[in-house]
Amino acid sequence: MARMLMKGNYAAVYGAAMAGCTAYYGYPITPASEVAESAAALFPKLGRTFVQAESEVAAINMVYGSAGSGQRVMTGSSGPGISLKMEGISYCAGAALPCVIVDIMRGGPGLGNIGPEQSDYNQVVKGGGHGNYRNIVLAPNSCQEMCDYTMLAFELADKYRTPVFVLTDGVIGQMMESVTIPEPVKELPDKSDYAVFGTPLNKNLVNSIYIDHDDLEEWNMVLHRKYQVIKEKEVMYEEYMMDDAEIVLVGYGSVSRVLRTVVDDARAKGIKMGLFRPITLFPFPANEIEAFPERGIKHVLTVELSTGQLVDDVNLALAGVIKSDLYFRLGGNVPSADEISDKISELYGEEK
């Protein structure tokens, strides 16, 4: 049977295995270690590569080597490890190499703690490393989505030859849910136009250095145009009870699940509330949020496990047309539905 009870961290690796990922390179870090552990358990059964790298930095550079060799490849980590990987991710973006990085966010800055936070938003969604690049960022909020979106991440990575993040937090990573394993991919894309195989007809070069200024500008423009296409074509989001909503809650990942409960509670009281959940954080569903005012939405409350990283993108999209508010918790604390409902009453009064 294809239906199993499993943790989000495991589901991501099942998704990777079904997507034809042939190599996993990682380094242990709580709460993402189970991603590596499940790859260590599954991949050898499939004759695929698992290497526990000597460091996060080594792991992402192994990803670079593997992706450059034409493989579907994945690594996983959490905040501090993602910070360490940033140079390598920049190299992958610069060399236009597809790869998938799972980030199970924890509390920061510094060593922080192992509780759930969403404080990697900026470093993951805005690029993170040096240079002008963006990662495609998918934000699952369930174990099934951990599986499905990791699989999708490989498709997008190959479609655009770019690093793709699966960004979630320790709640989704460590919780268990029913997951229906999708069928494995039947065919993998041909990468012979850029991947290095070491054969007589293949003398490709994987590289991100362009000594000539004009050459580098031109290459950056190629990347820039790619990100514009991604912005146009790959936006994903979920709306819940939005049709007549006057108050809209915005949140992603584990927070969006609490917000769903908040909306259910509000609707039970007759309050016109809805939930807008960005699924892709880059590309960000900016057009959809920009359209909030013309849909009759009066209040927008962003809830996140960071001090206002997501809300920056929400406010950019709203462009000040309607006032937007922010509620956040930190340090591993996840707000309860009641706590958020109280905040909403405080902000917008009972008349809603």
Next chain:
Amino acid sequence: MKKTMLRKPKGFVDVYVHKAGAEKDRTHYCPGCGHGILHKLIAEAMEDLDIVDDTILISPVGCSVFAYYYFDTGNFQAAHGRAPAVATATSRANPNKVVISYQGDGDLAAIGGNNIVQAANRGENIVVFFVNNAIYGMTGGQMAPTTLEGQVTTTTPYGRNVDTDGYPMRMCEVISQLTAPTYVERVSLHDAPHIRKTRAAVRKALQNAKERKGFQFVEVLSTCPSGWKMDPVKSMEWVKEKMLPLYPLGVYRDKGDEARVITRPVPVMDPAEVWKKLGISAEADVDFPRGDVADEYKKMSIRVAGFGGQGIMVTGQALASVALEYGYNVSWLPSYGPEMRGGTANCSVNIQDGTIGAAEAVKPTMLLAMNRPSLEKFEKTIVPGGTLIYNSTLIDIEPVRKDIKIFPVPITGIADDKLGNIRVQSLVNIGAYAAITGMFKVEDVVKLLPKLFKGKKQSIIDLNAKAVKAGFDYVKENF
């Protein structure tokens, strides 16, 4: 072996098309630099060993950052120090190819020090050509890990002071401490006889690589006239006089015929085979038929709490696992926060049709309290009209709530006294839950036990089957 001489070896491309600027027929290296000599030795050897088309070369950061201009191979350019990591994955992806990690001293021994040691220790099937010229050339002559004591560089303007800058690092000696490497040798390019020895070492390493004989490490003492501020002839003499005493030439490791041939598995990619290997059946999931469940138990948000070791997590997972088989959506969330270190444990389980919202049972419809602190902490959180099951063996206080249904069940007692094994408390819980809610049938749970206790002995499974029944019967007989 063929001898290639007096022409450009086939290991090089004819025209350096990747090279920026107009001069696409000459290298970017300075006059008197050792890189050019070593490049030529490698290119000749690749031609003579007939591996040009089977080689992938990793260019590092440093003067040889542009090695890919020249070699007619598959090429990678890697981040500073990371060539061994890139080579590791490239070799794993292409197990039958010759993978070369070409590195300088700053790249290999400073920023990439751990990467080279770990790749060597894993015995990766790669060849490392390590150019030691005791200086950072590309960035303009700064101190390298291999810079000699007293040597003047732009960052040791008064000479390398070993008290503040440390001692020159001898990498052949470091690498040969490890068990895995197959072949480790230090050679030099300072005169013709030594270039011939270097040529032999290059060929030996590449021949070993062609035969997939693990980790090959060739350190090449080389000149940097620009960085050293010397003419090429003086540079050659400097290697001989200053470097050789510190960096003794010779073979540090040669496993010879003892070297193992490295083989890697072939990935399974066929969809049907992938599922089979992972134990995923293509047969459709068949749900157990549901019994009569009262409306109040159709959407469950359950908190299970107790001491660590009372099977709290297992109880929660078992609830979710069994409910799953009836086609419910389920979630299980272990506790976060300080209490996880305090000896108490709790988890949240949601069982319902439709999408599950918040995973934590902040306001549970049911509390399963296995010890007194759990009852005290969570009783007040139960929704009005909700359900409390508590472990009456260990909890010696009465619940205070009057607006909930209360089921005292001697869970520890049933497990310990009746079944003789305290470890079956979890399945006693499941039995009690089944009796109260009507959500599970005992025979269905028993059917699932081999799956829940995969790999456990039959006697364990049988005992847990008794536990389910005992929990179920107790509730049926007493309430």
